[in-house]
Amino acid sequence: MPICAAPPFASEAAASCDERWRAHDLLRLRRLAAFDGEPDWVRDAFERAPYAVVRRALAAPGFVAIGLRGAQRSQRYGTWAASTDIVEAVSPEALVRNEPDATRAALPAFVAFARLQRDAQSALNALVWGPTGSVGFELATQTAAVTQSSDLDLLIRTPERLSRECAADLLSYLQTLARETGIRIDAQLETPAGGVALAEWAAGKPRVMARHASGPQLLADPWVCVHRTEL
Secondary structure (H helix, E strand, C coil): CCEECCCCCCHHHCCECCCCCCCCCEEEECCCCCCCCCCCCHHHHHHHCCEEEECCCCECCCEEEEEEECCCCCCEEEEEEEHHHEEEEECHHHHCCCCCCHHHCCCHHHHHHHHHHHCCCCHHHHCEEEECHHHHHHHHHCCCCCCCCCCEEEEEECCCCCCHHHHHHHHHHHHHHHHHHCCCEEEEEEECCEEEEHHHHHCCCCCEEEEECCEEEEECCCCCCCCCCCC
16 A cells, blocks of 8 residues: 555554454444544545455454545555454355446446356366456445556465465456456465465466565465565
């Protein structure tokens, strides 16, 4: 997040993440605490859609790291929510069969998403996946977020190792769909070590970046336990 509120707890208390909520889950909140330096647009955005996305950051017990999005692409704000203020959590995979309002279905990102939904032969069918970003936000909240130039962001759950070959095939499939629909498709693998870009894993790099709440790591294999590599 370009702007982030100072945590409402001592830094040494930030030692874990509440496993009830995972990165990219959308949380519906009953209230949003205010912090010093909060951007002007935050209150209006929260009034339009009282949702925030879980971001990757350690927190003290009783708190969750969240991100707010405004109407503009540049309007992103990292802040904190009390777990007692969470009303509902919506995971990306819970949105995989949702459809946008009919008046917005022709937007390129929704067209690409619909293609994935309809493709019975898609390699994604063997995996647990769902939309994140603007597509996920609009499907969950029914608040307009997708634009003509929006990307389609995907989260793919991979608790077990995904072979480089399977990753390359999946990436090729998504790249073809992206060209045909005229948008960018960005897929992220959710591994035991954190989020890893599908494109990085498919490329056969000796180490890939895994984004975890405790910080990013460069890893040879995000499905095995390794010591943290300093960046």
